Amino acid sequence: MKRITINPITRLEGHGKIDIFLDEHGNVANTYFQVPELRGFEQFCVGRPAEDMPVITNRICGVCPEAHHLASVKALDQLFGVEPPPAAKKIRELFYMAFFVTDHTTHFYALGGPDFILGPDAPPAERNILGVVKKVGLEVGKQVIDCRARNHHVIEMLGGRSIHPVAGVPGGWSKPVSAAERAEIETIASQNVEFALFTLKVFDQIVLGNPVYLDLVLSDVYHHRTYSMGTVDEQNRLNFYDGKIRVVDPDGREFLKYEAADYARHIAERVEPWTYLKFPYLREIGWKGFVDGKESGVYTATPLSRLNAADRLATPLAQEQFERFYQTLGAKTVMGRYQPVHHRLATHWARLIELLYAAERMQELARDPEITCPEIRKIPQSVAGVGVGCVEAPRGTLTHHYVSDDRAILTRVNLVVGTTNNHAAISMSIRKAAEKLIHGFKVVEEGLLNRVEMAFRLYDPCFSCATHALPGAMPLMVNIRSHGGETLKSLRRDG
Amino acid sequence: MSTIIIGMGNPVLSDDSVGIKVAQVLGHALQARPDVETRELWAGGLRLMEALKGHERAIIIDAITTDGGKPGSVYTLKPSDLRQSRNTCSAHDAGFQEAMELGAMLGLNLPSHITLWAIEADDVETFGENLTRDVERAVPTVVAGVMRQLALEQQLPAAGGGGSI
Numbered sequence: 178m179k180r181i182t183i184n185p186i187t188r189l190e191g192h193g194k195i196d197i198f199l200d201e202h203g204n205v206a207n208t209y210f211q212v213p214e215l216r217g218f219e220q221f222c223v224g225r226p227a228e229d230m231p232v233i234t235n236r237i238c239g240v241c242p243e244a245h246h247l248a249s250v251k252a253l254d255q256l257f258g259v260e261p262p263p264a265a266k267k268i269r270e271l272f273y274m275a276f277f278v279t280d281h282t283t284h285f286y287a288l289g290g291p292d293f294i295l296g297p298d299a300p301p302a303e304r305n306i307l308g309v310v311k312k313v314g315l316e317v318g319k320q321v322i323d324c325r326a327r328n329h330h331v332i333e334m335l336g337g338r339s340i341h342p343v344a345g346v347p348g349g350w351s352k353p354v355s356a357a358e359r360a361e362i363e364t365i366a367s368q369n370v371e372f373a374l375f376t377l378k379v380f381d382q383i384v385l386g387n388p389v390y391l392d393l394v395l396s397d398v399y400h401h402r403t404y405s406m407g408t409v410d411e412q413n414r415l416n417f418y419d420g421k422i423r424v425v426d427p428d429g430r431e432f433l434k435y436e437a438a439d440y441a442r443h444i445a446e447r448v449e450p451w452t453y454l455k456f457p458y459l460r461e462i463g464w465k466g467f468v469d470g471k472e473s474g475v476y477t478a479t480p481l482s483r484l485n486a487a488d489r490l491a492t493p494l495a496q497e498q499f500e501r502f503y504q505t506l507g508a509k510t511v512m513g514r515y516q517p518v519h520h521r522l523a524t525h526w527a528r529l530i531e532l533l534y535a536a537e538r539m540q541e542l543a544r545d546p547e548i549t550c551p552e553i554r555k556i557p558q559s560v561a562g563v564g565v566g567c568v569e570a571p572r573g574t575l576t577h578h579y580v581s582d583d584r585a586i587l588t589r590v591n592l593v594v595g596t597t598n599n600h601a602a603i604s605m606s607i608r609k610a611a612e613k614l615i616h617g618f619k620v621v622e623e624g625l626l627n628r629v630e631m632a633f634r635l636y637d638p639c640f641s642c643a644t645h646a647l648p649g650a651m652p653l654m655v656n657i658r659s660h661g662g663e664t665l666k667s668l669r670r671d672g
Numbered sequence: 673m674s675t676i677i678i679g680m681g682n683p684v685l686s687d688d689s690v691g692i693k694v695a696q697v698l699g700h701a702l703q704a705r706p707d708v709e710t711r712e713l714w715a716g717g718l719r720l721m722e723a724l725k726g727h728e729r730a731i732i733i734d735a736i737t738t739d740g741g742k743p744g745s746v747y748t749l750k751p752s753d754l755r756q757s758r759n760t761c762s763a764h765d766a767g768f769q770e771a772m773e774l775g776a777m778l779g780l781n782l783p784s785h786i787t788l789w790a791i792e793a794d795d796v797e798t799f800g801e802n803l804t805r806d807v808e809r810a811v812p813t814v815v816a817g818v819m820r821q822l823a824l825e826q827q828l829p830a831a832g833g834g835g836s837i
Binding site for chain 2: 216217218220221233236237240242283284287288305306307310315318319322325326329340341
């Protein structure tokens, strides 16, 4: 048996890696996806006052502190048994939309988009945001940086700090929105809507307009029929901040809809001996291994799964794109809703539709007269002792679960972060891409390797908080090993 | 002439926080220098480039892990070496070099002079607010080194014009 190792190393001894084992014919026998574990998060938190958590958990990771901050304050609302006033919830959501616009924009232009804009076979040194700017034009680079800057400004204005927000408190938000701030945010939101529409047009021209790329998106290499998870409002429309968790089966029928607090009744975690990663699955279906289909409890929580789990989107322009997405990809309808799209590379498109939704939702909230209401806090009066808070993070459903004593000192902490939901699906996607692309030892050309990478890049897995943490670029190492495990060939490149 | 000092790292991940701890000490020590701004940053790549915008000089302090490196060792690196420290790149957008190149292409006003102070970390996998012993001992060394660098630069004709102590 030969082994190929794809190593998203980060200049550290501990690092994530993908092992691809070949059989004696040089075909893929198995693949393993591993990342190192960071130790002691629960011990770090236990014994602290629960109200410290929104500012502790947002430090777990520099990538999505806003998502942790909100999941944490929602968990605290429950732990202190207090319902925030309507304006506080709206400010939280407004703040969150600014974050989503930034994160989705950055992913497309810097990480996901280059595979399409420059092409999957482009040299790695060009397949980055610089390559995008060189190809699409300097103006687009300026727009990306401007988009980030104006939304970072909103995040700082509402959240109190530019990177690690502090404004969320149990029972509400600590700072009202002034009339001047509201007006400024409305202008920014309108610019975001325009930019999202522009980005969708770029995607249209470059990907959908190119039959080669469309074939790639629709190819069997990146196809998996799994359950889809997402948060929906009472009308089954996607919502990032609040609602119930809905899971639809691979045919598009609702399988589950539950309150975040009930997550442990529906989600179980599989432990495998070869990795620290845990693999969440649907408890009612059970763990059947790394396989897809209706009989397997594997699900995904991604931009694509969120669209699949929702009946529609709550804003008009995004809803138009939603319709177009399912019609273009040939989805049929079942029970009056579109059947899920299972082409995993379509996640990139879904992410851009979410970008437009976030921008439009931001605009709606900025125009809501209640957003400047000064009643933004209900002071907790008691300690309920348990709290579960859930939001849709850019990379999947994020759950914070705290248990405390009657003085609100933490006794237990559990987090299920966005990427964790997708561990099984990521492993399966890597395996399938490897199986379809690697035959008879033919593996080491750059484009082929990149096509395997594309199978996990579409999830934008964030190891920072999933288990950890190794921030940094993602250089790749490929080792091809013989039966005995010795390295026959080694390929390495820097991210 | 303005200088930005950026301490990088995860503040609750043991030795990964050393850059932030150094920056905190420097922030207090440099309160009388209006030409020097000190801040903390948790993410590299585009974020770091954006934070450098508008400054003529930059000093970045970060943890590093090198093969066989002795915990607490201090390295001063040039921008071309920056890729090697822990937090200057982002897995979610761009490496530091790419980000700087993008900034330059877009005509952003980026520092012409960047120094990286990197401290060899021991434990970067356990959550905790404390540094390990040898890394803790390196903090005053780096603080003194950065202060010395700032004092020297202030005296240089090309660099010292705007200093206003």
